[in-house]
Amino acid sequence: MTEQNITPNGATVPTFCKRCSTNSSVINLRTEHLCSDCFDKYVRSKCIKRMEAYRVRYNPPDTDTSPRRLLLPLSFGISSTTLLHLLNSQLQNQLARTTRTGFVLIVVHIDESAINPTVPLAEEGMRAVQEWFPDVGEYFIVRLEGIYGFSNAVKAFEMGVEEEERRGGGDWREKLKGLLGALPSPTSRMDLLQILRTRLITELARKYACEAVLWGDTTTRLAEKMLAETAKGRGFSVPWQTSDGDSPYGVKFLYPLRDLLKKELVVYVSLEVPTPLRPLCFGAAEEGEGKKKHAAVGKGITIDELMTQYFEGIEGQYPSIVANVVRTAGKLVTEGGVVRIGRCNICGLPRDGGGGELVLDAKTKLGESSSGEVNGNRSGGKKEGGDMCYGCARSVHGARPYEWPL
Amino acid sequence: MPPALPIPASKLCESCLSARALISRPKTHQKLCKPCFLSTFESEIHATIVSTNLFTKGSRIAIGASGGKDSTVLASVLKTLNERYDYGVEFVLLSIDEGIKGYRDDSLETVKRNAIQYGMELVIVSYEELYGWSMDSVVESIGKKGNCTYCGVFRRQALDRGAERLGIHHVVTGHNADDIAETVLMNLLRGDLPRLHRCTSIITSSTSSPIARSKPLKYAYEKEIVLYALHKKLDYFSTECIYSPEAFRGSARTLIKALEKVRPSAILDIVRSGEAFSRMIPSQAQAMSNCARCGYLTSQKLCKACTLLEGLNKNRPKTIVEVEAGIEDEEVSSSLWRGIEAIKLVEEGIAN
Ligand SMILES: [Zn+2]
Ligand SMILES: [Zn+2]
Ligand SMILES: [Zn+2]
Ligand SMILES: [Zn+2]
Numbered sequence: 001m002t003e004q005n006i007t008p009n010g011a012t013v014p015t016f017c018k019r020c021s022t023n024s025s026v027i028n029l030r031t032e033h034l035c036s037d038c039f040d041k042y043v044r045s046k047c048i049k050r051m052e053a054y055r056v057r058y059n060p061p062d063t064d065t066s067p068r069r070l071l072l073p074l075s076f077g078i079s080s081t082t083l084l085h086l087l088n089s090q091l092q093n094q095l096a097r098t099t100r101t102g103f104v105l106i107v108v109h110i111d112e113s114a115i116n117p118t119v120p121l122a123e124e125g126m127r128a129v130q131e132w133f134p135d136v137g138e139y140f141i142v143r144l145e146g147i148y149g150f151s152n153a154v155k156a157f158e159m160g161v162e163e164e165e166r167r168g169g170g171d172w173r174e175k176l177k178g179l180l181g182a183l184p185s186p187t188s189r190m191d192l193l194q195i196l197r198t199r200l201i202t203e204l205a206r207k208y209a210c211e212a213v214l215w216g217d218t219t220t221r222l223a224e225k226m227l228a229e230t231a232k233g234r235g236f237s238v239p240w241q242t243s244d245g246d247s248p249y250g251v252k253f254l255y256p257l258r259d260l261l262k263k264e265l266v267v268y269v270s271l272e273v274p275t276p277l278r279p280l281c282f283g284a285a286e287e288g289e290g291k292k293k294h295a296a297v298g299k300g301i302t303i304d305e306l307m308t309q310y311f312e313g314i315e316g317q318y319p320s321i322v323a324n325v326v327r328t329a330g331k332l333v334t335e336g337g338v339v340r341i342g343r344c345n346i347c348g349l350p351r352d353g354g355g356g357e358l359v360l361d362a363k364t365k366l367g368e369s370s371s372g373e374v375n376g377n378r379s380g381g382k383k384e385g386g387d388m389c390y391g392c393a394r395s396v397h398g399a400r401p402y403e404w405p406l
Numbered sequence: 407m408p409p410a411l412p413i414p415a416s417k418l419c420e421s422c423l424s425a426r427a428l429i430s431r432p433k434t435h436q437k438l439c440k441p442c443f444l445s446t447f448e449s450e451i452h453a454t455i456v457s458t459n460l461f462t463k464g465s466r467i468a469i470g471a472s473g474g475k476d477s478t479v480l481a482s483v484l485k486t487l488n489e490r491y492d493y494g495v496e497f498v499l500l501s502i503d504e505g506i507k508g509y510r511d512d513s514l515e516t517v518k519r520n521a522i523q524y525g526m527e528l529v530i531v532s533y534e535e536l537y538g539w540s541m542d543s544v545v546e547s548i549g550k551k552g553n554c555t556y557c558g559v560f561r562r563q564a565l566d567r568g569a570e571r572l573g574i575h576h577v578v579t580g581h582n583a584d585d586i587a588e589t590v591l592m593n594l595l596r597g598d599l600p601r602l603h604r605c606t607s608i609i610t611s612s613t614s615s616p617i618a619r620s621k622p623l624k625y626a627y628e629k630e631i632v633l634y635a636l637h638k639k640l641d642y643f644s645t646e647c648i649y650s651p652e653a654f655r656g657s658a659r660t661l662i663k664a665l666e667k668v669r670p671s672a673i674l675d676i677v678r679s680g681e682a683f684s685r686m687i688p689s690q691a692q693a694m695s696n697c698a699r700c701g702y703l704t705s706q707k708l709c710k711a712c713t714l715l716e717g718l719n720k721n722r723p724k725t726i727v728e729v730e731a732g733i734e735d736e737e738v739s740s741s742l743w744r745g746i747e748a749i750k751l752v753e754e755g756i757a758n
Contacts, residue, residue, distance in 0.1 A: 187669050227594065231665050231672050235679025236686070303668055310661055314595075324597040331599060332686040352682060390678055394671060 003033060027267045030319060036271045043260060043268055047086040050244070050256040054103040056094050067104040069137075071210040071251075073201050074109045076125050076283035078265050079216035083257055085275055087214070088133040105137035106208045110197055112144045114173045115180055125282040132280060140204075145172035147200045184398040187302040191232055191395045194304075195347045202249035212252035217242075220262035220315050222255065223325040228307040234391035236352040242329045248349050261322060263315055344389035346396070351389035421446065429637075432629035435670060440637055447634050451622055452487050458608045460620055463494035468569050468577045471499040471520065471528075473513035476580030478520060478642035479631045480623055484578070485524045498572060499524075502564045503532035504557060505540020506648060513643040520641060531568040533560050537711065539718055545649060547718060553649050556718075559710045563702060566617045574617070581621040584628040584662055587673045590680035592658045603687040606680035616703070627666075627673060 003015045003025045014024035015033045023035030034042065054068060072087070074080045087105060094101045107129075111122040122141045130139050149172075183189045205213050217225070222242050229238055240247055247253045257265070269277040269284075278284075315322050334350075344351040388396070418437075419427045425439035431446070438446065455461060469484065471477045481499065488495055501517045504510050514530065521528035534540045537560060545553050569577050586606055593602040604610050609620040623631065635642055665672035696702070697709035708716070 185669065227591065230590065230594065230679040231669075231676055233671075233675030233678045235676075236682035238683075239686070301668060303665060303672065306661075306664055306668060321595055325594055328594055328597040328599065328602070331688075332683060333688060334686065391675075394675060 003028060026271065027264070029264065036273055039268065040271070040274060043082075043264070044086060044089065046259040047083070047256045048090060050254065050258065051087070051090060056098045056100050056102040067101050068212075069106060069208065069210045070103050070212050070214050070254075071106045071108060071201065071205040071208060072214045073197075073216075074107050074129070075216075076109070076129075076281055077216070078269050078277075078281050078284045079218055079221065079257055079262070081129070081216075081277055081281045081284070082265050082269060083214065083216045084129065084133060084136070085277055086256070088136050089274075091136055105214075106205075106210055107137065107139045108201065108204055109139075109141050110144050110200060111141050112193075114143065114145050114176050115193070121282075125280075128282075129280055132275070138208075140208075142200065142204060143173075144196060144200065145176040147196055147203070148172040148175060150200075150203045182400040183396065185302075186300050187232070187304070188395040188399070190302040190304050191391075192346070195392075199249075199348055202247070202251055205249075205251040210251060212254050213247075214254050214256055216257055217255050218257050218260050218262045218265060219322050219326050220311050222258060222329065223314075223322045224304070224307040224311045226325050226329045227310070228304045229391070231303050231307070232391050233394050234389070236334075237347070237349050237389070237391065238329050239332050239334045240349055242326065248343075258326065261315055261319055342387075344392050345387040346392035347389060349389060429633060432633070432666075433627045433670060433674065444634065444637060447626070447630055448483055448486060448490075450625060451483050452491060454608070454625055455487070455493075455622055460609065460622060461493050461495050465576065466496045466498060466572070466574050468498045468500040468529075468565075468572060468574045469526075470565050470577050470579040471501050471517050472580075473501070473516035473520070473643040474580070475631055475635050475640075475642045475644065476582055476623065476628075478516075478580075478640050479635050479638075480578065480580045481520060481524055481526065482638060482640055483634075484622070485526070497524075497526050498574065499526050499528040500565060500568045500572070500574075500577065501528065501530045502561055502568070503530050503534070504561070505532060505534050505542050507542055509645065509648045510541075512645070516641060516643040523641065529568060529572055531564055531571070533564065536560070536564055536567060537715055539715070541649065544718065550649055556714050557649070559714055563709070563711045566702075569617045576618045576620065578620050578622055580623055582623045582626050582628050582631055583673050583677055584659075584666075586621070586624055586680065587676035588658050588662050590676050590683070591661065595658070599687050602680070603684050606677055606684050624677065625674065 017023045017025045017035035017038050018032045019038040020035060023037060025033035026036045027034055027039050029039065029042065054070070072080070072084060074084060084105075084107065091101050091103075091105075109122055109126055113122070126139055126141055180189050180193065183192060201213060204210075225241060226238055229235065229241060234241075240253075242255070244254050244258075245252060269281060271277075311322060342351065343349065413426045417426055419425045419439035419442050420437050421442040422439060425441070427437035428440050429438050429443045430436070431438060431443065461467065469477065469481050471481060481497070484495075484497055487493065488497065499517060499521050501514060503514060517528060517530075520526075532540070541553065541557055544556050548556075565577055565579075569575070589605040590602065593599075593605060606624070608622075608624055609618055634640075662673060662676075665676075669675075695704065697704045697712055698707050699712045700709060702709040702711070704710070706713070
């Protein structure tokens with residue numbers, strides 16, 4: 001794939017790379033035409049800059065120089081696959097220069113076949129990826145329903161389910177299906193699915209003694225998330241979902257691709273050199289390349305999907321706006337001064353005022369009891385959503401009784 | 407006369423459980439009869455007012471009245487609530503005459519009728535008398551492009567000055583939940599933290615103005631405002647400004663409407679998120695001083711209105727003074743933002 005210029009007489013000539021002036025360009029990068037080599041350097045530099053903290057450590061002799069363990073969730077999408085590739089080459093470089101590495105990866109794929117039969121075949125994908133990147137660390141496949149296995153995290157937040165049923169355990173796969181099936185809308189399902197994924201991944205990070213999770217989110221994805229979370233009433237939690245550093249889950253979060261746009265990665269994985277990544281993106285068949293037929297509003301589209309559409313438009317013409325949104329997210333500080341009553345039972349984040357004002361109608365506002373709607377919360381006279389943050393209370397509002405795993 | 411047929415349970419009003427439901431509330435999809443809808447709408451606004459201690463007994467408060475649906479519904483509801491709950495507030499209608507023939511002169515007639523219908527005093531201040539320029543003459547001088555910037559900046563000051571003239575320190579405006587949600591999203595896209603900080607406050611005793619502004623309709627959905635006006639048979643003016651067609655509102659509005667369709671609570675949820683953001687922005691007090699020319703509070707040497715007027719009076723035709731997006735005005739337009747506004751969401755049917 002070479003960029004072409006059309007000359008006045010109709011012939012096409014390749015555009016040359018702005019940096020090396022020798023190769024033909026493959027991408028117009030924020031007004032600069034780059035060849036694949038120079039673009040590759042650019043992409044690497046963006047990622048390495050964010051991985052500064054994980055260079056090989058040189059000793060004061062008494063310090064611990066064993067490589068640090070980092071968990072990389074791999075969905076086989078374009079972003080996480082690219083991230084794995086970039087970290088692999090960073091590790092190769094470290095080895096070549098110092099015979100040691102600064103970190104080791106625990107690559108985890110979450111198998112979601114329980115709730116989505118069309119997901120890529122986990123074992124096959126993992127084997128292929130592992131063949132390409134054999135030396136980065138360990139590889140694991142974990143089923144999403146495995147979240148029920150973290151019994152110490154199961155806080156028995158089980159709405160409307162009797163004690164006996166609760167002890168019975170039951171089939172995890174069926175339990176998970178039942179849980180998501182009980183939710184009132186596709187938006188709620190997608191919302192809680194993301195939460196389940198995050199909670200499972202952070203549990204795994206702790207289990208495998210990882211100090212941080214390396215998320216594959218691009219600038220574009222972070223901007224989408226910022227607006228989607230805003231629209232779902234989760235504005236209060238944006239810093240915890242978009243910024244590098246300590247997370248409330250007891251592990252660090254890092255977003256090494258935060259300075260790259262999604263459309264840039266789409267070009268990057270399509271290049272033949274240095275590694276043909278596209279064939280490894282098993283989960284990306286309909287991701288980000290304009291092939292996906294967008295669902296129309298009102299036909300089961302979710303808020304997250306709507307934001308993805310919106311930013312595809314913005315990223316195409318106004319990439320600076322995408323960066324703007326992420327920069328704004330980075331300036332928000334979580335409320336320290338506000339007394340935290342506790343954690344949300346669903347997402348696990350320190351909750352905001354809670355779901356008590358969910359309906360924001362006159363009755364609720366004036367402190368009268370709400371209309372006694374059955375939403376599965378039978379915890380006596382407690383206000384609906386009292387144990388949840390506003391966003392989670394919104395997502396489970398109107399759900400049938402179900403059992404929450406965490 | 408044959409006895410009325412019993413109403414099937416599925417068609418009953420979910421609130422009074424006796425009348426037939428006629429309205430599906432846009433905010434919650436609750437099915438209500440007409441009287442229950444009207445009283446629910448009113449009591450939510452009452453709850454907003456009470457829970458925020460918005461009014462004090464014995465005060466005089468101006469309602470920024472354009473004759474449009476939002477401010478007409480606001481005036482009507484405030485009159486109703488003032489009587490029902492004995493707020494003890496004297497409401498005055500304050501209208502701005504921008505000087506737009508074929509638009510404002512007609513809508514002012516509506517406001518004049520409203521003043522009689524609601525028994526409220528009406529005061530009209532014009533751009534002409536405040537600035538020496540009507541919008542018609544501004545457009546004549548600079549063209550239609552960018553005129554909304556002038557209008558927005560002028561209007562903000564005009565409401566304040568009108569209030570000052572009346573000795574009033576509090577102006578309520580008809581901004582609704584959709585407006586606020588849209589502003590939250592626009593400020594996120596712009597990365598405008600100062601405005602993100604204040605756009606969801608129910609009341610702003612602004613740094614740039616001695617007059618407090620408040621938005622009693624901040625939790626009211628636009629669709630419910632329209633329904634309320636319809637069922638109360640309110641007299642309002644619905645023609646779009648001839649210089650600022652509806653199309654101008656663009657994609658942030660389209661996005662809000664699409665979100666509402668996906669999940670009706672989304673508008674409320676965005677307002678809720680906006681309120682959280684407001685507490686998450688480190689306060690950086692912006693030093694304010696008085697405008698060197700007119701004395702209005704400003705962060706610059708000259709206030710925005712005076713900056714714009716300077717350009718107009720120097721008679722630089724076709725030159726649009728691009729005003730730095732400060733915290734004072736609510737509306738800023740530039741070619742970039744109009745470009746973003748033009749971005750379309752993919753599928754058909756998204757627009758309404
Ligand atoms: Zn080059
Ligand atoms: Zn939560
Ligand atoms: Zn009723
Ligand atoms: Zn001035």
